Amino acid sequence: MSSNISVLLADDHYLITDILSAFLEAESNISVDAAHTLEEAKEKLRAGKHDIALIDYRMPGVTDTSFVGELAKESPNTKILVFSGAIPDWLAMQIVEAGASGYIPKSMSAQSIVNIICLVKSGQSFIPASLMQFANKKQRSVESLSTLEYQITKMIATGAVNKEIARELNLSDTTVKMHVRSIFSKLDVRNRTEAAIKARHFGIPE
Template sequence: MKRLLIADDHLMIGTAMVYLLKQLDPTVEAIAVGSATAAMKALGDNGTFDLVLLDYDMPGINGIKGMAMIHEAYPDQVVGIISGRTEPQLVKTAVDAGAVGWLPKSMSDQPLLHALRMMAAGGRFVPTDVLDEWHPEDDRWSIFSDAEQKVARLLAKALSDKEIAKELQIEPKTVRNHVRAVLKKAGTDNRTKFALAFQE
C-alpha cells in the first residue's frame, strides 16, 4: 500500500491517522480530507489511490453513500469504511454495497496497518467479533475477495488446483496463492477441512 485517502469529518482524526501511518511506514503517502465530496475532489486531482477509507458517520453524505458516489465515478477504486460503530448489520450492509472492509476506530497501530495493507491488496477485513455475530449461511464467503471466492467455491467442491485453474482459466500458480490465502482466512489447515466446513 503506497497511496491512501482518508475522509473523516473530524479532520483531527484523519490527520492523526496520516501522522501515525507515516510513523509506521514512511513509504505510505496518505491524505486526509473532511468529507465524501472532498474525497471525490482529491480523486479528481490526484487519480485513484490504493485505498480510500471513508468514515461511516459523516454528515450529509455518509460513508456508504460516499462509496456509491466514488464507485460510480471510479468503478475500480478500492473503498473501505472506518467507524466508531461496529453493529454487525451496518458492517454487512457496507460489505454488501462493495466495501472491502470495516475498520473500528479503536484498532491499535500494527493491526490497523495490517488491515489497511490487506484491503489495499484486494483482501477483505471485518472485525472477528463482528464475523462471529453474522449468520454463517449469509456471510461465510464474505471474508474472501471476489477472486478468492471463485477459487474457494471450487475448493469446497474438492477440486484440485489443476482443475480449478482450468475451470477459471487462470494459472495454477495463481490458484495456489489463492488457496493459501483462502485456507488462512478460513482458519483451516488443509483442503479437506475447508471442503467439509464450506461445502454448499
C-alpha cells in the same frame, strides 16, 4: 523509499486525520491525502490515484450505504475501507455488501489499520471477527427458514398482521400462527416487533 500505497483518509475530525495521517506516513510505503466531507473525498478521488480510501461512516454527507457506490464511481480502482466508532453489525455488513473492501472499528489500533491497508492493497478484504460471527448467524437463521416461512417473515417485516398474511398467502389463521411461532424460534426473538427488526437487519425483505 518512494511511497507505493496511496491512501485517502476521510474523517470530519481534524485531530483523527492529523494523528492517523502522521502514523500512516511513518510507514515508509504509505502516503496520505486527507478529506473532511464526502464531497471533498469525491473531489480528491477524481483528482488523484488512490489505492485505498479510508472513509469515516459518520462523516458529513454520508447518510446511508450508497456512498460506497458513489465513491466507486469516482475512482473504480480504489479500494474502499470504512471505519467508525460505533455502528451495529447489521449496518457494517450492509456497508460490506454495498461493495466496501472491509469495515474497521475505531477501537482497533493504528498498527492494525496499517496491516489492514496492506492486506486490502494486496487484493484481500477485511471483516472483523464480530462481523463474521454476525454474518454466520444471519446465514444460519435465514437458511433455517422454509420458503413459506421466509415469505411470512418478509410480510412481518413490512408490518403485516396474521389476518393480512393469511389472506395474501391463502392460508388459515391457525396455519399462519403456527408458522409465526416457528419463525420466532428460528430467529431467536420474542415477538413480532423483534422479528421485524431482526428480519430487516438480516436483509429481509430483499
